[in-house]
Amino acid sequence: MADERLIVALDFHTIEEVREFVTELGDSVSYYKVGMELFYSVGGSVVSYLKGQGKEVFLDLKLHDIPNTVAEGLCALMRLGASILNIHASGGYTMMKTAAVRVRKQAAELGIQPPKLIAITVLTSINEGDWHGLGQTVEIQAQVVRLAKLAKEAGLDGVVASPAEAAAIREACGSEFLIVTPGIRPVGSAVNDQSRIASPAEALRQGASHLVVGRPIRLTDDPKEAAEKIIREMETVPK
Numbered sequence: 001m002a003d004e005r006l007i008v009a010l011d012f013h014t015i016e017e018v019r020e021f022v023t024e025l026g027d028s029v030s031y032y033k034v035g036m037e038l039f040y041s042v043g044g045s046v047v048s049y050l051k052g053q054g055k056e057v058f059l060d061l062k063l064h065d066i067p068n069t070v071a072e073g074l075c076a077l078m079r080l081g082a083s084i085l086n087i088h089a090s091g092g093y094t095m096m097k098t099a100a101v102r103v104r105k106q107a108a109e110l111g112i113q114p115p116k117l118i119a120i121t122v123l124t125s126i127n128e129g130d131w132h133g134l135g136q137t138v139e140i141q142a143q144v145v146r147l148a149k150l151a152k153e154a155g156l157d158g159v160v161a162s163p164a165e166a167a168a169i170r171e172a173c174g175s176e177f178l179i180v181t182p183g184i185r186p187v188g189s190a191v192n193d194q195s196r197i198a199s200p201a202e203a204l205r206q207g208a209s210h211l212v213v214g215r216p217i218r219l220t221d222d223p224k225e226a227a228e229k230i231i232r233e234m235e236t237v238p239k
């Protein structure tokens with residue numbers, strides 16, 4: 001029943017909550033996202049736990065530092081077995097290129113499949129005020145596409161983006177590029193603090209390859225049914 005295009009966000013602070021939630025969702029979900037709050041609370045053991053359950057992991061730690069530090073950080077994280085890791089595109093071409101080359105070299109040495117490396121372009125929380133405060137003069141969307149192209153040129157596998165940006169990125173970066181979109185809200189569910197949202201089917205139609213969904217599944221009376229409903233909607237859009 002699982003659809004590997006659906007990545008469920010584990011926004012918890014304890015391993016007990018994770019175990020309970022993952023057990024409840026069972027075979028309906030095969031891909032989970034571990035972000036800063038969970039990783040900083042419980043460490044790498046959560047990735048080992050998920051791998052032990054046969055799940056894939058997107059380790060969403062958004063690294064941003066000088067090229068050598070990011071590359072070494074990723075090489076350390078890679079040993080945990082996540083399928084996707086991410087870094088900030090605003091760290092620049094050299095940082096992204098160094099990361100991509102070093103991660104693949106290390107994976108080959110370890111005899112493992114290299115993780116997919118994706119970039120944050122412009123955080124979806126950045127509004128016009130924040131943007132101009134940073135001294136930026138181009139439009140946000142133009143900068144998103146520019147950074148997505150730079151990430152591709154540097155050898156990265158894809159980007160995290162809002163559904164509103166997915167079509168322009170797909171057009172600029174081609175059919176194989178990963179576009180992972182949060183901000184997914186099935187019709188009728190609470191918007192919470194997300195602003196640029198789309199339904200699951202709409203996000204896929206806009207060009208998303210993976211959807212990250214948190215509260216619309218976690219904060220329901222029946223998370224398994226909520227996940228399965230989203231999957232049924234996703235399956236109306238061919239892979």
Ligand code: C5P
Nearest residue numbers: 009035123124182183212213214215216
């Ligand atoms: O609960 P919700 O579906 O909004 O969760 C979305 C998840 O994606 C959260 O873990 C959030 O931190 C993450 N995320 C996001 N926007 C980004 C990057 C990550 O909402 N630009």
